[in-house]
Amino acid sequence: MSPDGMPVGAVLVVGGGIGGMQAALDLAAAGIKVHLVEHGPAIGGGMAQLDKTFPTNDCAMCTLAPRLVEVSRNPDIELHTLADVERLEGEPGDFRATVKLRPRYVDLARCTGCGACMQVCAMGKVKPSPDPKRVQPIPDEFNGGLSFRPAIHIPFPQAIPNAAVIDAAHCLHFKSGSCVICQKHCKALAVDFGQKESREDLAVGAVVVAPGFDLFDPRLKPEYGYGALPNVVSSLELERLLSASGPTRGHLARPSDGRAPGRIAFIQCVGSRDNQRDYCSSICCMAATKEALLAKQHVGGDLACDIFAMDLRAYGKGFEEYAARAEASGVRYVRCRPAGVAEAPGSHDLRVAYLTEDGRKVTGEYDLVVLAAGLAPPRAARSLAATFGLLLDRNGFSPGRDTAPVDTPRDGVFVAGAFTAPRDIPETVMQAGAAVSRSLELLADARHTLTAKVAAPPETDVRGQAPRIGVFVCHCGSNIAGVVDVAAVADHARALPGVEHAEHLLYTCSTDSQQKIRDAIREHGLNRVVVAACTPRTHEPLFRSTIREGGLNPYLFEMANIRDQDAWVHAGDPPRATAKAEDLVRAAVAKAGLLEPLVRRSVPISREVLVIGGGLSGMTAALSLANQGFETHLVEREPALGGNLSWLRFLIDAHEDPRTHFDRLAAEVRGHPRVTVYAGARIGAITGSVGNFETTLVSFGSPARIRHGAIIVATGAQEERPAEYRYGANPSVLTQRELEQRLAGGASPPASVVMIQCVGSRDARHPYCSRICCGQAIKNALRIKSASPGTAVTILYRDVRAYGLREAAYTEARRRGVVFARYDPGRKPEVLEGSRNDPLLVRFFEPVVRRQVALEAGWVVLAPAIVPRPGAAELARLLKVPLDVNGFFLEAHMKLRPVDFAADGIFLCGMAHGPKTVDESSAQALAAAARVAGLLATDSLSLEACVSEVIEANCDGCAYCVEVCPYKALTLLEYASDGAVKKTIEVNETLCKGCGTCQATCPKKGISVRGFRLEQLSAMVEAMLPGGARG
């Protein structure tokens, strides 16, 4: 603490990957200054190298790029690249970090990222040579070494900072001292060979460590031939081969001869799940599934893709369905671990021996073999641990505890992302949010003390001016330019009436392109901007702030979606796709001419929060928010708090006691002055909108009304009652939950226990994986073995989904004699009545020995499906938020917005979002709290400008619109005017979403949506019709 007891209102975030970026953005939103320290020359982390993301096949760069730009333009995030933290001193609230900055040899303030230096660098012209003594070209890390790069380079087109960096280890200047060609060619005078290493001291109140992961080097498994056989590639390399911005520009070609492969083998668990690395890398099964699907898209449906995995670990939300889709489209999963890869004599084709499902040993020939190189802890793990006082496990990861997933032994230092355990993007985002919440609990009083005040150039008044429109056509790498002739579209636009300037750019959303747009506004005196690129859903906010920075009102902007609505759907017909792009641009230009400046109003908001659901997630979120200074209302339908946490007796980590955690949480929640608990209460009605909700609670007493600014949905999920395996008919058939209670109650286990997994999950009724049951079965099996080592425990499974560090518990269970046996969903086990000693007999077909096996069992334990709470659908209706097909709440974006709803001000966490474990629920709850903290950081909220507006002259108060408004944003007013009663409509601008239903309903043109007025829309239609306003 500083002498006045006020903590430092700044946080050090270590690592600029997706986790570090999320933490930085959430912290900055909540009024905290962020120092983002990145080891490499650019932020973006592993996600930047991905082509698409599972399970939605969204373009990775398209979701990441706006976020990169957001980080770079946030005035409260200070980027330190090529930087490492050397020392951390001080105490929570008042740390001093020493950061070592390695030289970039390029002045960040001067470099424009134009790339001219890359064109001239001598090292960029070196060709590979078979003679090892000759100078070899530099492998491009970003492309997994599949292409080469110059010594001075911009790591990737969308890199932030968008500036070059000199790789001194390969630069001729540093080798011989003579070459200065890049310096000569740099018009910005940015190259500075004289830069030296420097150090900087940063004062921060808390630290978030999110350094990510490194990939296992498959050369360490020589049997798979990586490095020796040209057509054996890593999964990251395949990702780059599939990427439009990759070394082959998205044409899938195998390295040896550039041919498109006809058969691909994916070998999983290379460098995971062995004795040296007793963990599962968590992401590879889905990554392989995605790559197989994408490869089939690239090459054609008859491309054969075989995925060799011991277990298919499709445990996350939407994963099982994704894998089922892959299987339906011909991707084959083979459950075995190939022992090696060999080349067929006389060719570079590859041979992989494998075991088929029916127990035959087969050798397959493949054109390409893809190794799923596992996630390893960052190489710097040891030094990070020493610097920040972290504990490392035996693998080198730094896991938190189940009940405090991002905490470390050192107060004020938090961990997040793949450094804690192998995990995917959404879980990394959740953990980053959790670390933000934990930091904010510490620094609540210091919010807004170090953040910048926003200063944008004054807005140019464009009223009365004739339109001077600028049109920017995006290549989107090859996403658009691969189909649409973007130069022709730009030429077409240039000739349209009102268009002053038109050009085409590689990525309109990259930083250098943003600068080009701002420059064009100034140079050409533009007063309207049209971008023809992707979807406004993801990119409109970015471009709006770009033109705002260029001095224009942000609503003088229009987008034409020539990617999703054109290039992607008409990939087979480029000439007509180009014509359609021209139509779309013409329409956008026509509308742009009629755009008017709009102003976002700001309204005062309530800074209180409603948390629905008093289980682990709800209590965790409520408590964190209260600790961050927010008044929190916690509503629980049951008379007591606790949810599923109230019956949990053990965790997979035997050192953790969920009872203690429950007692502590419940006591703190009940005792906290800023938490009000409404137990035994239900939501009656919710009105209002972000910042100003009003909720009516129905309880045993009188109804209560709460005003609040945000909502967290944490209603959880529950075990479904099994309808098979003699459950209910024989008292010795129980669920995992009942088993846990029995064991906790001291019941002594019988001589034999049989567990059956996937009871009601992964079937036609519940096509998803219930995620937690494998861990739960292993946990309880270990408990049984501890209590009664002689008890035989058999777990009948379909795939053992012991993802991440749970693999070690799976190993431990086998070590202690638990037998795991796979069953096929087509031949489910049968539970039969047994004898007096063993009340049950379980019969199943064992696929390895291909025999019917009968197990005598004292208890048969079922792992039922985890299903949403019965009230979820009703609550979704009240909140007007969506559910997924399985009845769980659906987040705004599966990768980057896992705790947000598409609707503002409403967030979700815990099992309401999907089945998850204690540590995952805790992290997501804290992440939801962090999002709320960002939303409610100040007393006011600026509203959407594109909302409905009543045109008084036309409105006669018929109120047709009132009925149809889905957001209840319209009310009928009656007033006396000139002695007569007049009627009109009033719009509640915080509720209105600008959906336009009112405008479409009104027979009198008496109401319209700003930015979507009827004349603007008809101008668009006319421009598109034949004979419209062509240039």
Place this chain on the structure above:
Amino acid sequence: MNGTIGEVADPKLLSEIRAFGRFDTDACFTCGTCALACELARDALLLPRRAIRLVQLGLRESVRGSLDPWLCHYCGDCSERCPRQAEPGESLMTLRKYLSAQYDWTGLTALFYRSRAWRLAALGIVASVVAALGLWFHWRILKGDVDISTFFVLGRSHSVGLIQRYDTWLVAALAALVASNVARLVFFAIRDVRGEGISMRAWGRSLGVFLWHFFTQSWIKDCGKAHLGRWIKHLLLVSGFVVMFVLVVFFLPWFQTDAILPWTHPQRLLGYYATAVLTVVSIDILLGRRRKREEAHRFSEFGDRLFPVLILLTALTGLVTHVARYLDWPLTTCATFAVHLMVSVAMLAVEVPFGKLAHEAYRPVAIMLYEVREEARRRQAAVPG
């Protein structure tokens, strides 16, 4: 529900098998790497995966009838590749010991494999009996005033005759024991073979298979090129054994003589060949096990070392006896011959039916049954419809 309920698992099986040696299924997650690493593994023979899985599941009947462990020739490739270092090769080794104990109705195999003391005691008892018999006879002869100068000679009829008589009894007894155990092997395994329409001719042909594998153990060379050396060593060892066995059992009067023969005489050449092979190969085996470099020998322990030690001792004592005889040192000849008899008889009596050497019988029988079964399967598959 149809038919039988399937084989009932017995969770105690694993711990029983572990009494015979290392069986590390702990770390195994049935990934199949072992079967893919194994050059011998093929569709109907997923070595070593299926046998290990039977044990993990506790399928006692199936394990007892399993031929797979005998089909493995322990090259160690599976153990080298196993991502969990579960040592599947060693598990099959243990399983072979367990199975030997199951075949042996006397229970002695089980006793000897589980207890080092009992094995040593058995060897000691047999050796003592041999020594006692020798002393008893000689004491009788001495009492009968035999000419001492002519007594300490090997080729005398009293000695050769007696030894040959005992020899025959011993071999007959051992053969009967082994045959009864082999019969049990066949009985346990026949469940898998029965009912597949195997003709008498196929059974007849299989006798050739048995003999071929008995003498050559040619599957070792199918373990892969890297293991060719091991096969040659094994072949040499078997040839030495067979030569010695034939000489001692069928040609003892010709082999055990007092005559001083020229070194080119076939009797001497055969004797030298067998002795040299047994000595060199057993020393090589012992050195290999001591270094424990090869995967197959990483876990070799007392029981595995005892057998080559006995071979080496037999060969060496035989050699010393021979040398002493040619140097005409009667007392030394007689004493070393007694030791030679003690060691070799003990080895044969204990190791042939109850120990390591039994595999010479079980392996070819198992291969024979396997091939008969495969032949039947092929024929069934070939029948249209």
